[in-house]
């Protein structure tokens with residue numbers, strides 16, 4: 001199993017996907033992978049999300065994870081569907097224990113120093129900063145990164161194609177997450193692929 005550090009290095013942007021039509025899963029994943037973004041976060045925000053993870057996982061080159069994982073039950077369901085990594089908006093001890101015990105790569109959300117310290121208590125050093133812009137943006141992350149030299153981040157929430165580069169220029173930022181690559185319901189796969197291509201350029 002590849003670890004979370006490796007997954008964070010595979011592409012500069014992790015598309016955060018809200019998908020409700022299973023028929024869209026494969027063409028969407030194919031477009032994103034073809035555009036150079038192989039790491040895909042499917043949020044558990046739609047009833048079909050688990051089925052969509054299973055479909056996307058069949059796409060060659062795609063590394064499909066589950067987002068919006070809130071508790072051990074979500075974790076178990078995501079793993080059963082074939083998720084290869086887990087993202088959560090926040091960090092609870094209950095989820096951290098279950099995720100670490102499962103062995104699946106885990107990227108928990110943090111928004112402050114106490115969250116990072118709680119993660120470090122569990123041996124975690126890779127975090128999603130969420131919501132990145134609303135919780136203070138780059139100045140906040142710079143301030144947080146200073147005392148936690150071993151921590152590396154995937155800021156997500158409010159980041160766009162235009163603002164991704166300034167985040168990615170920071171040594172403590174390994175990748176960013178964002179929903180701008182795909183809007184639920186759209187089916188212009190060529191357009192999605194060209195957005196992915198733009199995002200994949202470092």
Ligand SMILES: O=C(O)C(=O)C[C@H](O)[C@H](O)COP(=O)(O)O
Pocket residue numbers: 016043045067068069087088089109130156157158159177178179180
């Ligand atoms: O669903 C989750 O688990 C989340 O944590 C939220 C998403 O990561 C953000 O909603 C993406 O942010 P935007 O790119 O600003 O849309």
